[in-house]
Amino acid sequence: MTIKAIQEELVEEFAMFDDWMQRYEYMIDLGKSLPLIEEQNKTDDRVIKGCQSKVWLDAELKGDKMVFSADSDAIITKGIIAILIRTFNNQTPTAILNSNTDFIDQIGLKEHLSATRANGLTSMIKKLKLYATAYQAKLNS
């Protein structure tokens, strides 16, 4: 599946819910399926810095595809990162770098894009794309 197709799938899943509470409960559930980062990989260089919740994110290359793992001490944050990883897992670095994340707005999580969310989506997306940039360079070398 392309990133775009997965994003559309997520938008459809979230559209089934009438109110924010159900959407949040679903997001919390998605967090439980997050591919967890190994404990020994929870190092400072894999932390997405912020003063609210702690998020660790790791990435590796399998063939020409990227595989992510992550964790957070806050479960809403875990849900958010799970949503992002679902769209980016098993994609090439180039596909990740060429994608956008407008679907976030459509699934009703826009508030997490605000600048006050120090650990919000914006910094997670930045870190995901940073890994993609690094692995793209590696693949091209």
Add this chain to the structure above:
Amino acid sequence: MFDVTAIRKDFPILSRKVNGRPLVYLDNAATSQKPKQVIDSIVDYYSNYNANIHRGVHALSQEATDAYEASRKKIQTHFSIAKPHEVIFTSGTTHGINIVAHGFSSLLSANDEIIVSQLEHHSNIVPWQMLCKATGAVLKVIPMNQEGGLDMDAYQELLCSKTKLVFVNHISNTLGTINPIEFMTQKAHQVGAAILIDGAQSCSHIRPDLVALDCDFYVTSAHKMCGPTGIGMLYGKEAWLEKLPPFQGGGEMIDQVTFEQTTYAGLPHKFEAGTPNVCGGIAFGAAIDYLNAIGFDAIAAHEATLLEYATKKLLAIDGLKIYGTTKEKTSVISFNIEGIHPYDIGTIVDKLGVAVRTGQHCTQPIMDFFNISGTVRASFAFYNTIQEIDIFVAAVEKAKMMLS
């Protein structure tokens, strides 16, 4: 007669909705909301007499100057300060602290000591670290205890002839602890040290008498007490303000300028370089008038009722722990629920229209002391109600249900 329903009508923002629900604003320790009397003073200034001050001979400039200086007098009276020129307008508490820290850089030598408390906000720690780095002075820390109070025995042991300055907040922003500043001032003076009190968290709850307190410096921000952001005040005893060098160079703070030499203006202008925040200064005065019309005794009594009620209701929630349990505290409750991250609780209660703060509250040393990553903090003001606390507690219970 204190009438919270009537008071709430003064605050336009309190009637708005957030996420489709009536706003319950419980982040008052971060900033207070503004009554229309303060908002009107801002509109009035820009609509009718906006001008640069202290210079122009024209009517507008004189009106603006008079209003700005009248505000200085209101601040003087409100905080019981001996002389109007001991009131320095600043951009806020942080600015005031930096004026003092910078001033002491020329007075300290290596091995002199500065004492701060473990309860301080980051903005109250960093300037002193910078000062110590620049002068070779040593930073000493008054430890806190499990209740969130300061250890006064340890404080007295730290004080010695090398102590040049003590710095403490009147009230902890994270825990609400009221520190014994009268006692601390006396003890600092016994060893010949100066003391600077941070009143940012207390100014909206307690009206201090600075002459009686006898502290050497006091700083605060208008926005914590119903005034606008970007304006605050530094009080310093005249002798100290004369002694400290100016912080910033610029217009307004000079007497004579040639390329060879400049002489500085007298107090308070020596510390007020550049065109000041005229509007902010005037609105600060309007905020003080507003609070005094309600009365600080009535404010304290209402807030004490809110604190007691909220504490009781929250403690009934299984697994909830409150941090900061000293007898002397203001209407701030920092808490966690076992097994749930504060960020998650803050996110859910926001969806329910309740504004609280989550995280470290810029006090990492307190978080380290309790070995936690953060807390949820609800802070109440005189315009909050018992009904709002019921909504807040119900929101916390809902969050707990969703998150556990």
